[in-house]
Amino acid sequence: MNNAMKHGQTLLTEGEDALRDVQLAHKPLRFDRIGLWTLALAIGGGFAYTVGTNKNFGWPIVAQYFFDPAVIQGLTVTLGLTVVAMVLGVILGLLLAVARMSKDRLASSLSSLFIWFFRGTPLLVQLIFWYNLSTLFPKLSIGIPFGPTLASWNTNDLVTPVTAAIIGLALNEAAYMAEIIRGGLLSVDRGQSETAEAFGMTRARALRRIILPQAMRSIVPPTGNQLISMIKATSLVSVIAMADLLYSVQSIYNRTFEVIPMLLVAVVWYLLITSVLNVGQGAIERYYSRGDRGQQLAARKEPETALTGDAA
Amino acid sequence: MSPAIANTPLVRARNVHKSFGPLEVLKGIDLDVASGEVVTILGPSGSGKSTFLRCINHLESINQGLIEVDGEQIGYRLQKGRLDKLPNRAIAAQRRKIGMVFQQFNLYPHMTALENVIEAPVGVHGQNSKEARRYATELLARVGLSEKVNSYPRQLSGGQQQRVAIARALAIQPKLLLFDEPTSALDPELVGEVLTTMRDLASQGLTMIVVTHEIGFAREAADRVVFMDDGSVVEVGPPEEVISRPQHPRTRSFLSRFI
Ligand SMILES: Nc1ncnc2c1ncn2[C@@H]1O[C@H](COP(=O)(O)OP(=O)(O)O)[C@@H](O)[C@H]1O
């Protein structure tokens, strides 16, 4: 029989059993699924066509301004702010998370207070406060409380729109990241930190080598989320006169009155950045789930096994 | 070596008390373990065996009494007649002489078997990475896992994971090895391979304290058996006495469950 030859001796050959061998099974054609796919593609294609050919969207203008120097400048500001605020936010968030989980009452209360305040108030308001810090505190100084002053600066020299934006975004981000990281640290089995401790690791080392790498699996997805919100949240800094992506397209349409096309320029840029981030997030997630993958990885490393085995 | 030092036990526990809140779990444990000795601790569940083991490397702090390992009081330092609590770093340093094997293996799941074994030697003891790898490969071979050096814990059976955990504990060249029910989480057919590994270690002169329900292992491999019940040591002696001719009725009733 043809099939018997194809699959060699593994195929059942006795009577009807030969036909019942599940390795010969076909997947049924699902006409309902095909119908739904066709419908979805038709609707999607139709929508794309209408939007693409609608003159009101002004696609030629979108194309014309897509790489406009002012837009690119704004894009750079948005990306720069996002990266700096996110990096600072993650570092501070990690410190806050560790402080909040520590047995030290002072550290954990201070951390809780910080998180409570910065999550509990609108980012827009925080940004405006930082920007207007000089009206509250005209001078900033370092010194001993109620004692002599060691150094002092004009607040306006320190808190420019850039620093106000960075401080505002980073502190706000830190509060959210602290809770994400704390959730991740709590998700790791308690036996792991205990084992690290039993082997004489310091707390810091146990955190870095044992706990965090395992916590990353539950930290990365919500952090990706945060990063994407952050990119969009940077558009709030236009209220404190920072020329980010949104601000730059706004200043163009204030001149040309091409509101929709210019907003589309921003929308497409935001979507592009987000797509790139999604790809990056997928890669990071795969990296941190490496202990989970089955034979695939073991098989790939086999030659190395043989080598080390020989060396012994 | 002077005879005084030679006679000092490696582990010395004196009147060890430990409470969790109102619950007194250890009610004055006295135990000496000589260098090279294998001691197994038997006893019903909840009698405080794990707690005692965890007090030895200060995973739990004790409320009364003292524990010494290799001549150093664990967790404290006596200086000019005053007893001070040691800072975390100093306690971490004391733990580096003590290897531990857990009931749930507790391998680091994001590291391969080899990485699990070299983590403490390289990261904590500052060993040269190449030398540590060589020794780790040798240890993994000794526990019969040459084929699995690059496998992740989830790709290993329970028995294999526990043998990696044993190799990991050996890699720090400990003066003392603590085992907390190393075979209790294993399927019955995998218990044998782990016990064989442990018997090998016992015959090589390592100092081991083993909490276990494997009476057979205690009988063959132990120099002394400790029977604990309700936070106290009820009976101590060589296995042929404690297991074969138990003196105390509680020991007798406990052991009768295994026949
Ligand atoms: N961290 C803890 N907090 C409160 N009670 C505990 C803790 N650890 C152990 N116990 C209690 O201490 C007693 C002894 O536990 P354990 O030492 O684990 O016993 P064994 O290992 O002999 O089964 C048990 O009653 C247990 O519930």
Ligand SMILES: [Mg+2]
């Ligand atoms: Mg126990």
